[in-house]
Amino acid sequence: MNNPTLTWNLVHDVHELLAYQFMVNALQAGTIVAVMAAVVGWYMVLRRQSFAGHTTATMAFPGAAGAALAGLPTALGYYLACGIAALAIGRSSTGGRGGAGGRGGRGGESAAIGVVQIAGLALGFLFLSLYSGVLEQLEALLFGTFLGIDRGQVLTLALVALAVLAALAVVGRPLLLASLDPEAASARGVPVRALDVGFLAILGLTVAATSQITGTLLVFALLVAPPAAAQALTPRPGLSLALSVVFALLVMWLGLGVSYFSIYPLGFFITSFGFALYVAAKLARRAADAFRHERRPSEPAPVAVVA
């Protein structure tokens, strides 16, 4: 690869960027992942399930190590491990948010998720030691890569995203109600418990797909920061969901563009842009609240929904 140089002519820069097939692949994969992560992450932030999301993300390690041991493709290990972890969390958190507090309450749930995570990581170590080889691309696994994404991967990502978005399109509205007010939802006959588990499965799929681009440790840059920023800015569900997608695309495209012209890795730029976005949104929220005297400051409006 000849060294890319950034000029002040943006059109020329974008043109140069798109001249390489690997960069086109990266942009397509990044776009797919950003849209999917923004939509699923929006629900995750609303449901306060970031810890569950992070735990499924770490399952990439046992997934990859297990796949190496069994001689399966890495991506398959990813998806399997994430799916199993999502189901384990769904089972062990015993209703979690939905079932009237759940057993052990909030604390019990956080312990259950932590236990699922360490059990997965400990298994990963066992697989790695049994495999007794070097797990290739450890850094790419942890921190992601956007080089060397081939057409097959883009196609797989597109199919996964299609399935995830279609599933969310079907359950989106009852899931929103179940997330905001589980008791009212179950009074109306919404299957809150099934939605809990179903959403965790969707989250697991999304995390597995996202972590192939951003790495397992950095999925939150797309999964948490854009939705949290969007929800800080507006209480209207439809609008903040759209904003979340826009933010995630912005973070992804800017990150890819900048890291192409820089010697430093994509992960740093994506997380930094996500963090800056979140801080800016929080500050904007605070400024708007201070400006409007009717609303009490320091208390951001919760996401409200008119069902």
Added chain:
Amino acid sequence: MLAHEFIRNAYVAGTFVALASGLLGWFAVLRGQVFAGDALGHVAFVGAIAAAVVGVDERVGLFALTLGLAAVMAGLGRRAQANDVTIGVVFSWVLGIGVLLIAVLSTGSSGGDGLIVANTLFGSIFGLGAGQSLVAAAVGLGVVLAAMSIARPLLFASLDGELAALHGVPVRALGLVLLLLIGAVTAEGTQAVGALLVLGLIAAPAGAALRLTCRPYIGMALSGAIALVAMWGGIALSYALPSLPPSTAIIGLAVGAYALASVASKIVVWAPKRKSGHPAAVGEVRLP
């Protein structure tokens, strides 16, 4: 087995790290703060890499970053408890900086990038020298003593923050101290026994203890005891089966204890009600 020096060192360091993790974990689980401890464990290695870039001892970086981040988390949240979104955003950014530092290291003259990452992420309890294990034991013991000295007000603040504040208990300061203590044991534990072990011993024994008893001081002692048994048993098990990594053995025992406790608590809940009125729900801790 004890004739080997590395096993003796592992027992010396492991005993106190396990006690500290089990005790702090009881509070972390009670307060729903396992994610905060988890985040501290994941960012710890960034501190080690930063120290390598600057050229100081990695322990300086580990402690500076975990303690600093613990303070930030405590400062951002209400009742000194950051919510999960804040934790997620902050910790992914710190990891992003870690990625940058790895790149800086590997493009710089020093080299050896992957090795540092691997060592700090996967520090092994069997690789400790005599001096290191004594330092780890001292830090663990100090954390245990500090936690025990604030146990009573911290318990009050955790169970009913508003009532505690009315009684003049410094609720925010106690939340900060708890996170700082978790940060300290994470920083020491990460480079001594591996970040995974610390997180495991924070979450699993405490989760098991809280399912078995709702009496606070017995719960704390039980949590520490389960962590200790998992540590001692895991080291012995891993020594007996060389292909079993010590972290996996120790975590395996701790997770097993958690699973057993979950099953046991379900059986107790299904059993016919005791005559002595309304039993406390599992996991519901009451003020002594």
